[in-house]
Amino acid sequence: MKKEKILVIGASGQIGVELTLALRKIYGGSQVIASDLREENELLKGTGPYVSIDVMNKEMLHVQILRQNITQVYLLAAMLSATGEKNPPLAWNLNMQSLLNVLDIAKEEKLHKVFWPSSIAVFGPTSPKLDCPQQTIIEPTTVYGISKYAGEFWCNYFFHRYGVDVRSLRYPGLISYKSSPGGGTTDYAIEIFHSAKEKGSYTSFLNEHTRLPMMYMPDAIKATIELMEAPAEKIKVRTSYNIAAMSFSPIEIANEIQRHIPAFKIDFKPDFRQTIAESWPQSIDDTHARNDWGWRHDFDLSRMTLDMLHNIN
Ligand code: NAD
Ligand code: AKB
Numbered sequence: 001m002k003k004e005k006i007l008v009i010g011a012s013g014q015i016g017v018e019l020t021l022a023l024r025k026i027y028g029g030s031q032v033i034a035s036d037l038r039e040e041n042e043l044l045k046g047t048g049p050y051v052s053i054d055v056m057n058k059e060m061l062h063v064q065i066l067r068q069n070i071t072q073v074y075l076l077a078a079m080l081s082a083t084g085e086k087n088p089p090l091a092w093n094l095n096m097q098s099l100l101n102v103l104d105i106a107k108e109e110k111l112h113k114v115f116w117p118s119s120i121a122v123f124g125p126t127s128p129k130l131d132c133p134q135q136t137i138i139e140p141t142t143v144y145g146i147s148k149y150a151g152e153f154w155c156n157y158f159f160h161r162y163g164v165d166v167r168s169l170r171y172p173g174l175i176s177y178k179s180s181p182g183g184g185t186t187d188y189a190i191e192i193f194h195s196a197k198e199k200g201s202y203t204s205f206l207n208e209h210t211r212l213p214m215m216y217m218p219d220a221i222k223a224t225i226e227l228m229e230a231p232a233e234k235i236k237v238r239t240s241y242n243i244a245a246m247s248f249s250p251i252e253i254a255n256e257i258q259r260h261i262p263a264f265k266i267d268f269k270p271d272f273r274q275t276i277a278e279s280w281p282q283s284i285d286d287t288h289a290r291n292d293w294g295w296r297h298d299f300d301l302s303r304m305t306l307d308m309l310h311n312i313n
Contacts, residue, residue, distance in 0.1 A: 004027055004031065004072050004112065005024055005033070005068060005070050005071050005072070006027060006031060006032045006033065006070070006071070006072045006073070006074065007033045007035060007064070007065060007068065007072070007073045007074070008020045008023065008032065008033070008035065008073075008074045008076065009035050009036070009053060009054075009055050009061075009073065009074065009075050009077050009098070009102070010035075010036055010075065010076030010077035010078070011034035011035055011036050011040075011041070011044065011045070011050070011076070012034070012036040012039065012041040012077060012179075013036070013041060013076055013077075013120065013179065013180045013182050014174065014176060014179050014180060014182050014217075015076055015171075015174065015176075015217070015220065015221075016034070016036065016041075016076045016179075017041045017043050017044060017178055017179040018176065018178055018179065018217055018221055019074060019076070019221055019224060020032060020034045020044055020047075020048070021043065021044070021047060022221045022225060023074075023225070024047055024048050025132050025172055026225070026231040027050035029047050029049075030048060030049065030157070031046050031048075031226040032047050032049075033048070033050070033051055033064075033068050033070070034048060034049065034050045034051075035050065035051045035053035035064070036052070036053070036077075037052070037053070037054050037055075037077070038052075041179060043098075043154060043178060043179065045229070049294065051064060051068075052199050054134050055075070055077045055095075055098040055101060055102070056094065056097055056098060056101070058101040058104070058105070058135070059174075061101055061102070061105060061258045062105050062108075062109075062130060065105055065109060065111075066109070070109075070111065070115070070305070071112045071113075071302075072109060072111060072112050072113045072115075072228075073100050073102055073106065073111060073113075073114050073115070074114075074115040074224075075098060075099060075102045075107075075114065075115065075116045076100050076117065076223060077094065078094065078095050078098070078117075078144075078147075079091040079094050079095060079144065079183070080181075080182050080183045080184040080185075080285060081119075081121050081142050081145070081183075081184050081185045081273075081276050082183050082184055082185050082187070082272075082273050082276065083182070083183030083184075084142060084143045084147075084183075085142060085144075085272065085276065088143040090194065091143045091144060091147060092143055092146070092147055095144070095147035095148070095151065096147055096150060096151065096154075099116055099151045099154055099155075100154065101154070101156060102114060102116070102130065103158045103164060103166065106158070106166065107162045107164050109159060111164070111282075112156065112165065113165045113166070113167065113225070114164060114165070114166040114167070114288070115166075115167055115168070115224060115227070115228055116149060116151065116153050116155060116166060116167075116168050117168060117169055117170075117171050117224075117240075118148045118149075118168050118169065118170045118171070118240035119144070119145070119148045119170055119171055120132075120144060120170055120171070120172050120173075120212075120213050120242075120280055120284060121140060121144050121145035121148055121276075121280065122138055122140055122145050122148045122149040122152065122170060122240075123136075123138060123145070123279075123280055123281050124137075124138065124141045124145065124280075125139070125140040125141060125279045126139045126151070127139070127281055128281065129281050129282050129283075130281070130282055130283050131176045131283055131284070131285040132242070132281035132283065132284050132285060133242070133285045133287075134237065134241070134242050134285065134286075134287070134288045136235070140279075141276075141279045142276055142279070145279075148170075149258045151168075152168060152239035152240045153239060155167075155168050155238065155239060155240065156238045156239045158208075159238045160238065165232060166231075166238075167227050167235055168239065168240035168241065169223055169224065169227060169240060169241050169243050169289075170240045170241060170243065170284075171215065171220055171241050171243065172186070172212070172213035172214050172215045172243070172244060172245070172284060173186025173189060173212055173213065173214045174214075174215055174216075174217055174220050175186075175187070175189050175190055175193075175215070175216050175217060175304060175308065176217035177190075177193070177213060177308055177311045177312050178217070185273045185276045185277050185280075186212055186214065186277075188204050188205055188206055188250060188273075189214055190300065191251060192204065192253060192254065192257065192266070193249070193257070193305075193308045193309065193312055194259055194312060196257050196264050196309075197309065197312050199268065200263055200264055200265065201264065201265040202254070202264075202265075202266050203249040203266075203267050203268070203269050204254075204266060204267070204268050204269070204270075205206050205269065205270060205271045205273050205274070206249075206250050206268075206270055206273060206274055206277050207268050207270045207274060208249060208250050208251040208266075208268050209249050209250075209251060209252070210250060210274065210277045210278065211247050211248060211249040211252075211282040211283070212245065212247060212248075212249075212277055212280060212282065213244055213245075213246075213247050213280075213281065213283055213284045215244070215245040215246070215297065215299075216244065216245065216248055216298075216299035216303075216304040216307070216308075217245070218298065218299065219245050219293050219297045219298055219299050223243050223289070223295055223297075223300070224241075226274075226293060226294070226295065227241070227289075227293060227295075230292075230293040230294075234292050235292065235293065235294045236288070237288055237289075237292070241286070241288060241289040241292075241295075242284050242285060242286045242289060242298045243286045243289045243295055243297075244283065244284040244285070244286040244289065245297035245299060245300070246297075246299070246300050246301050246304070247282055247283040247284075248301050250266065250268065251266070252301065253301065253305070254266040256301055256302060256305045257305060257309070259302075259305075259308050260305065260306070261309070272304075
């Protein structure tokens with residue numbers, strides 16, 4: 001087992017549950033402290049320690065980091081794109097202050113590493129729609145996207161100014177079956193599987209041809225751990241790396257589901273999330289991640305669909 005003591009903040013969320021379980025496999029259950037504002041997720045119970053932490057309370061966070069001898073922090077607490085648009089000041093406050101609290105403590109306590117995820121939501125309507133590059137026009141139009149873009153530059157700043165080894169990925173929409181999604185625009189791609197199995201039909205809140213970059217959770221977890229384990233000299237992007245696996249639209253995923261459930265039906269009732277989705281690129285160029293630290297994805301649409309349908313009860 002490796003000698004690190006890790007704190008996962010937001011461990012009961014969609015990514016947090018699976019990332020905590022994966023980190024516990026590598027570092028040992030007792031070396032990975034799960035924390036969240038809400039209660040411990042059922043899947044985490046009995047696999048390692050859990051503490052209740054409000055990341056906005058910097059003093060409490062600092063005390064816990066010292067008390068638990070933490071050497072690495074994975075900060076996952078955030079308000080996602082759709083929920084963020086319902087309360088922009090709250091989203092900005094949580095997404096920014098949580099990061100600044102963690103970066104400040106990391107600087108002061110000389111933590112070994114910090115992970116903080118960005119998102120494809122940094123891109124806006126003026127960014128290239130296809131194969132959107134690492135460096136390009138970035139003019140986000142959601143409060144979530146603005147907070148992620150600002151956060152990327154705080155990460156870059158703390159690395160260059162104070163030597164904090166903070167690393168980041170621009171996750172696409174993440175698809176998983178173990179824990180529920182937390183209020184994003186890409187959540188339809190999870191709901192569709194549950195609805196297909198429960199009711200045989202789904203009403204999509206995005207219209208049929210809205211293509212977005214997506215990734216299956218096992219790939220996202222793999223990317224996160226590989227990024228964090230890569231030697232520091234290989235991490236050349238200190239804002240946040242583009243990573244990609246697949247892109248599809250609601251009609252394309254529905255067609256894929258129909259290969260397994262022929263009677264499955266989909267219809268479309270776009271809501272406010274349509275505008276958010278239309279502001280994002282359809283596909284992402286992740287050449288830098290592939291070249292710098294060897295990123296490769298395992299799951300495409302058909303492999304992911306098979307696995308999701310197999311695992312959803
Ligand atoms: P989520 O909403 O499922 O989980 C976030 C967790 O943070 C929740 O369990 C919530 O209770 C917790 N939290 C909220 N406020 C807190 C506070 N003040 N203190 C402590 N915990 C608090 O989100 P997720 O989908 O797991 O996303 C995790 C991170 O990954 C976020 O930064 C998100 O922007 C980013 N991301 C996610 C996706 C995706 O598709 N899921 C895509 C791109 C980026
Ligand atoms: C969302 O839709 O808000 C997230 C994301 C792409 O960041 N899934």
